[in-house]
Amino acid sequence: MPIVSPGFTGRRQSPDVQLPPGQYLAEDFPVLTAGPTPRVTTDRWQFTVNTEAGQRYDWSWQQLIELPAEKITTDIHCVTKWSKLGTRWKGVSLDVLLEDVETAADYALVQSYGGYTTNLPLEDLIDGQAWIAYRYDGEELTPEHGGPARLLVPHLYFWKSAKWVRGIQLLLEDEPGFWESAGYHDYGDPWREQRYQGD
Amino acid sequence: MNHVDGNALAGDLREIFAVDLTAATGQCSGCGYKGSVASLRVYQNAPGVVARCPHCEEVVLRLVRGRDRAWLDLRGTVSLEIPLP
Numbered sequence: 317m318p319i320v321s322p323g324f325t326g327r328r329q330s331p332d333v334q335l336p337p338g339q340y341l342a343e344d345f346p347v348l349t350a351g352p353t354p355r356v357t358t359d360r361w362q363f364t365v366n367t368e369a370g371q372r373y374d375w376s377w378q379q380l381i382e383l384p385a386e387k388i389t390t391d392i393h394c395v396t397k398w399s400k401l402g403t404r405w406k407g408v409s410l411d412v413l414l415e416d417v418e419t420a421a422d423y424a425l426v427q428s429y430g431g432y433t434t435n436l437p438l439e440d441l442i443d444g445q446a447w448i449a450y451r452y453d454g455e456e457l458t459p460e461h462g463g464p465a466r467l468l469v470p471h472l473y474f475w476k477s478a479k480w481v482r483g484i485q486l487l488l489e490d491e492p493g494f495w496e497s498a499g500y501h502d503y504g505d506p507w508r509e510q511r512y513q514g515d
Numbered sequence: 516m517n518h519v520d521g522n523a524l525a526g527d528l529r530e531i532f533a534v535d536l537t538a539a540t541g542q543c544s545g546c547g548y549k550g551s552v553a554s555l556r557v558y559q560n561a562p563g564v565v566a567r568c569p570h571c572e573e574v575v576l577r578l579v580r581g582r583d584r585a586w587l588d589l590r591g592t593v594s595l596e597i598p599l600p
C-alpha cells in the first residue's frame with residue numbers, strides 16, 4: 317500500500333484508517349526531544365555528505381532551496397505510539413542530493429546539530445523515500461519540529477527522521493545511532509512493529 | 516585461574532541497584548564535571564529518558580523501557596559514587 321503519496325492533498329476518512337500495529341491516531345503534533353533545541357540560523361546552516369572514502373560534498377542553505385523541491389503528503393508514525401495522517405511537507409529528495417555522490421556504501425549514519433544521530437540502510441534513503449524537509453503545513457519548519465531542516469523518511473518510525481539534520485556519513489558497515497544503541501530497533505519498520513531490539 | 520564467574524556479583528549489585536541513585540555523585544565523561552544525579556538535566560518527552568550534564572550538556576545517561584526489558588546506557592558517565600546506608 318502506498319504510504320507516501322506526493323500530490324495527495326485530502327485527508328483519509330477516519331472510519332477506514334489503517335494504522336500500523338499498536339499505534340493510535342494523534343490530532344496534534346507532539347514535540348519529542350532528547351535535548352535542548354538547537355537554534356541554527358540559515359546563514360550558518362550547512363548540509364554535508366561524507367563518503368566512506370573520505371570525499372565530502374556540502375550545500376549551503378541557499379544551494380539547498382535552489383534545488384528542485386517536492387511537496388510530500390504522508391502519514392508519520394512515532395515509536396511512542398502516535399501516528400499522524402496526511403502531514404504536508406516540502407523538501408528536497410535525497411535522490412537529488414546524492415545524485416553525484418560516488419559511493420559503495422550500504423549504510424548511512426545521519427547526523428544532526430545538537431549531536432543526535434540515527435542509522436539506516438542507504439537504500440532506504442533513495443528511490444523517492446526520503447527528503448530534506450524545510451517546510452511543514454505551508455510554513456517554515458520551526459526549531460521545535462527540527463527546523464531549519466530535518467530528514468523525512470516516513471516509511472520508518474519517526475525517530476529516523478532526524479530533526480536539525482546537518483549531514484550524512486556513508487558507511488560500509490552499519491553503525492547504530494542515538495536510540496539504536498540504547499535498545500531501539502536497528503531498522504524500525506512500523507508495519508512490522510520493530511520498536512525494540514529483538515522485535 | 517583465579518577468577519570466578521559473574522554470579523559472584525549478585526550480592527554486591529543487588530545492594531547497589533536497590534538504593535536511591537539520585538543522591539549518587541556522577542562524573543561526566545564529556546567534561547569531567549562531578550555532581551549529583553539529582554542535578555542532571557532530564558528530557559522525558561522522548562522515546563526514552565535522557566539525562567544530560569548540567570555543565571556541558573553531554574548525554575550522561577539513557578534509559579529505554581521496552582515491554583519486558585529496560586536498557587540502561589551509562590557510557591557518558593565515568594563513574595557513580597553511591598552513598599550506602
Ligand SMILES: [Zn+2]
Nearest residue numbers: 543546568571
Ligand atoms: Zn559534562
